[in-house]
Amino acid sequence: MLISLVVFTITAHAKTWIVRPATPLQKLQEAINNAMPGDTIIVEHGVYREPTIVVNKPLYIKGVGCPVLDGQKKNEIMVIKSSHVVIEGFSVQHSGYSGYNDIAAIRIVNSRNVTIRNNKLDDTFFGIYSQHAVSCTIANNELRSNAINEVTSANGIHCWKSDSMQIMNNTITGHRDGIYFEFVTHSTIKNNVSTGNVRYGLHFMFSNDDAYVGNQFRNNGAGVAVMFSKGVTMVQNIFFENWGSAAYGILLKEISDSRIQHNRFVRNTTGIYMEGTNRINVTQNVFYNNGWALKIQASCNDNTITQNNFQANSFDVATNGTLVLNTFNSNYWDKYEGYDLNHDGVGDVPYRPVSVYAMIAERNPVTMMLFRSFIASLLDKAEKTIPGFIPENLKDDQPRMKAFK
Amino acid sequence: MKKIIKYVLLDLLRNRIIIAFTVFLAVISFSVFNLEDNPSKGILSLLNLVLIIVPLVSIVFSTIYVYNAAEFIELLVSQPLRRVNIWLSIFTGLASSMCVAFLVGCGLPVLIYAPTDVGLMMTAMGLLLTIVFVSIALLASVLTRDKAKGIGVAILLWFYFTLIFDGIVLFLLFQFMDYPMEKPMVVFSCLNPVDLARILILLKLDISALMGATSAIFSNFFGNQWGMAATVLIMIAWAFTPLWWSVRKFNRKDL
Numbered sequence: 001m002l003i004s005l006v007v008f009t010i011t012a013h014a015k016t017w018i019v020r021p022a023t024p025l026q027k028l029q030e031a032i033n034n035a036m037p038g039d040t041i042i043v044e045h046g047v048y049r050e051p052t053i054v055v056n057k058p059l060y061i062k063g064v065g066c067p068v069l070d071g072q073k074k075n076e077i078m079v080i081k082s083s084h085v086v087i088e089g090f091s092v093q094h095s096g097y098s099g100y101n102d103i104a105a106i107r108i109v110n111s112r113n114v115t116i117r118n119n120k121l122d123d124t125f126f127g128i129y130s131q132h133a134v135s136c137t138i139a140n141n142e143l144r145s146n147a148i149n150e151v152t153s154a155n156g157i158h159c160w161k162s163d164s165m166q167i168m169n170n171t172i173t174g175h176r177d178g179i180y181f182e183f184v185t186h187s188t189i190k191n192n193v194s195t196g197n198v199r200y201g202l203h204f205m206f207s208n209d210d211a212y213v214g215n216q217f218r219n220n221g222a223g224v225a226v227m228f229s230k231g232v233t234m235v236q237n238i239f240f241e242n243w244g245s246a247a248y249g250i251l252l253k254e255i256s257d258s259r260i261q262h263n264r265f266v267r268n269t270t271g272i273y274m275e276g277t278n279r280i281n282v283t284q285n286v287f288y289n290n291g292w293a294l295k296i297q298a299s300c301n302d303n304t305i306t307q308n309n310f311q312a313n314s315f316d317v318a319t320n321g322t323l324v325l326n327t328f329n330s331n332y333w334d335k336y337e338g339y340d341l342n343h344d345g346v347g348d349v350p351y352r353p354v355s356v357y358a359m360i361a362e363r364n365p366v367t368m369m370l371f372r373s374f375i376a377s378l379l380d381k382a383e384k385t386i387p388g389f390i391p392e393n394l395k396d397d398q399p400r401m402k403a404f405k
Numbered sequence: 406m407k408k409i410i411k412y413v414l415l416d417l418l419r420n421r422i423i424i425a426f427t428v429f430l431a432v433i434s435f436s437v438f439n440l441e442d443n444p445s446k447g448i449l450s451l452l453n454l455v456l457i458i459v460p461l462v463s464i465v466f467s468t469i470y471v472y473n474a475a476e477f478i479e480l481l482v483s484q485p486l487r488r489v490n491i492w493l494s495i496f497t498g499l500a501s502s503m504c505v506a507f508l509v510g511c512g513l514p515v516l517i518y519a520p521t522d523v524g525l526m527m528t529a530m531g532l533l534l535t536i537v538f539v540s541i542a543l544l545a546s547v548l549t550r551d552k553a554k555g556i557g558v559a560i561l562l563w564f565y566f567t568l569i570f571d572g573i574v575l576f577l578l579f580q581f582m583d584y585p586m587e588k589p590m591v592v593f594s595c596l597n598p599v600d601l602a603r604i605l606i607l608l609k610l611d612i613s614a615l616m617g618a619t620s621a622i623f624s625n626f627f628g629n630q631w632g633m634a635a636t637v638l639i640m641i642a643w644a645f646t647p648l649w650w651s652v653r654k655f656n657r658k659d660l
Contacts, residue, residue, distance in 0.1 A: 269614065291613040291615070368614065370571055373603055375568055
C-alpha cells in the first residue's frame with residue numbers, strides 16, 4: 001500500500017511536457033533539462049536533429065506519430081544515464097560511424113529498469129547498446145541497417161556486462177551480429193527475429209545462465225555462435241537456411257551444462273557444430289534437410305543426444321575422431337534400415353549415424369562431387385556390414401521406428 | 406524418313422521388352438512412393454534407378470535392337486534412301502520410344518507424388534540420360550559386326566560410366582589430395598554424363614551440404630544459371646557426339 005501511495009503521489013505531481021516542431025519547446029534535450037524526475041515528455045511528429053540527447057533523470061519519453069531522431073551520420077543519438085527511463089515510439093536513424101568508438105543509436109549506461117520499446121531504428125552503426133545495465137527491457141523494436149562487411153558494421157542489440165535483461169519481439173536485420181552478448185547473465189532473449197546479418201544472428205560469449213526462447217535465426221552469414229558459457233537454455237528456436245562453408249545453425253564452443261530442446265534446424269549447411277562442449281542435453285529437436293545435422297568433434301564430452309528427429313539430411317552425424325564420449329539414444333533416424341520384431345517401436349539393431357562418406361568428405365571435401373554416386377553407396381554398404389573406418393561406439397542402441405510428433 | 410521413324414516407333418512401342426520395362430519402372434516408382442511416407446525419401450530411392458538402371462536398359466536394349474534389325478537395315482539400304490536418314494530414323498525411333506517408356510514408368514509417378522524442383526530435374530535428367538545411352542549404343546553396335554561382342558562392349562561402357570569412372574576419379578582425388586582439385590573435378594564431371602546428371606540433381610537435393618566446403622566450385626560453376634545451361638549443353642553434346650560418329654561409321658560401313 002505504501003508503494004501504491006508513493007506511486008500515486010508521484011503520478012499526481014508528474015507533469016507532461018509536449019515537444020513539437022515550430023513551438024517554443026521544439027528541442028527534446030530542452031524538455032529533458034526542464035523536466036523533473038518522473039515527468040512525461042510527449043514528442044510529436046516531426047524531424048529532430050539535435051546533438052546527442054542525454055537522458056539523466058527518470059522520465060517517460062513517448063513519441064506520438066513516430067517522430068524522427070536524426071543523428072545526421074555524425075553522432076550518437078541518445079544516451080540514457082538514469083534508471084527507470086522509458087523510451088517509446090521513436091524512429092531513430094542515421095547514427096554516426098566510427099572505426100574506434102562504439103557509436104550507438106540508443107545507449108544505456110550504468111542504469112537499471114530502463115525500457116526501450118516500439119522504436120524503429122534505421123541505418124545505425126550499433127543499434128541498442130547496453131553497458132553495465134541491469135533489468136532493462138528491450139522490446140518490439142525494429143532494427144535495420146545496411147552492413148556490407150564485418151569491418152565497417154556493428155551489432156544490432158549489443159549488451160556488455162549486463163544482468164537480467166529482457167530482449168523480446170525485436171526484428172533485427174542487416175547488422176554485423178543481430179544480438180551480441182558479452183558478460184551478460186540471467187537474461188532472456190525471447191521471440192526475436194534475426195535475419196540477413198553479415199556475421200552471426202546471435203553471438204554470445206562469457207554469458208552464463210541465459211535463456212533463448214522462440215527466436216528465429218534465418219539466413220545469417222554464419223548462423224548463431226555460442227561460446228565459453230555455461231547454463232544456457234535454448235528452447236523452441238528456429239534455425240533456418242544458414243548456408244556457407246563456415247555457417248552453422250548453432251556453433252557451440254566450450255559450452256557446458258546447457259539444454260537445447262524443441263528447436264527446429266531446417267536447411268542449414270551444418271545444424272549444430274559442437275566443439276569442446278560438456279554435459280549438454282540435446283533433446284526433442286527436429287533436424288530437417290540440413291547438409292550435416294550434427295557435427296560433433298572428439299573434444300566433446302558427456303553430451304546427451306536423445307529423442308530428436310533426423311529427417312532428410314544429407315549427413316546425420318559427422319565427427320573427426322574415433323573417440324566417442326557422448327550418448328546417442330532413442331532418436332528417430334530416417335536412414336535407419338533395421339527392423340522391429342517385437343513391435344515396441346524401437347529398432348532391434350543399433351544405428352550408426354556416421355556414414356563412411358561423411359568421414360571421406362570430412363577428410364577430402366572435393367569428394368562431395370561424387371556424393372550419392374554408385375561407388376559412394378557401395379562404400380557405405382561395405383562399411384555398414386564391416387565397420388572399420390567409422391567410430392565403432394558412435395551408435396544409437398534404441399533407434400525409433402517412427403518419427404516423434 | 407518420317408515413314409521409317411513411324412515404322413520403327415510402332416514396332417518398338419509394341420515390343421514386349423519396352424512394355425515390360427515401362428511396367429517395371431512404374432511398379433518400382435509407385436511402390437517406392439507408397440512405401441515411404443516422405444516423398445523426398447522416395448526420390449532418393451529413385452535416384453539410383455535413374456542413374457543406373459535406366460542407362461543400362463537403354464544401352465543394352467538399343468544395341469540388341471540394332472543387331473536384330475540388321476536384315477531390315479540391309480533392306481532399307483538397298484532402297485533409294487540416304488544412309489544418314491535411315492540411321493537417324495532408327496535413332497529417333499529408339500530414343501523416343503525409350504523416353505516414352507521412362508516418362509510413363511518413372512516420370513508420371515514422380516510428377517504425381519513429388520512434383521518439386523527435384524522431381525522435375527530428375528525426370529529431365531532421366532530423359533537426357535536415356536538419349537545419351539541410346540546414342541552410345543548405336544556407336545557400339547556400328548563399331549563391331551559381332552552381336553555378342555557388341556553387347557559386351559555396350560555393357561562394358563555402361564559399367565565404365567556408372568562405376569569405373571567414379572572409382573578412378575575417387576582414386577585420383579585422394580592421390581592428389583594436397584593439390585587444389587576443384588577445377589580438375591569440374592572437368593572430370595564433364596567427362597561422364599552420369600556424373601553430370603547426378604550433380605544437377607544433387608544441386609536441387611543436397612544444396613545445404615553442397616554450399617559447405619566445396620561451395621566455391623558449386624556456386625561458381627554449377628550453381629548459377631550459366632553453369633547450369635552449360636551443363637545441360639554438355640549433356641546434349643554427349644547425346645549427339647556418339648550419334649554423329651556412328652553416322653559417319655555407318656555411311657562407310659560395308660554391310
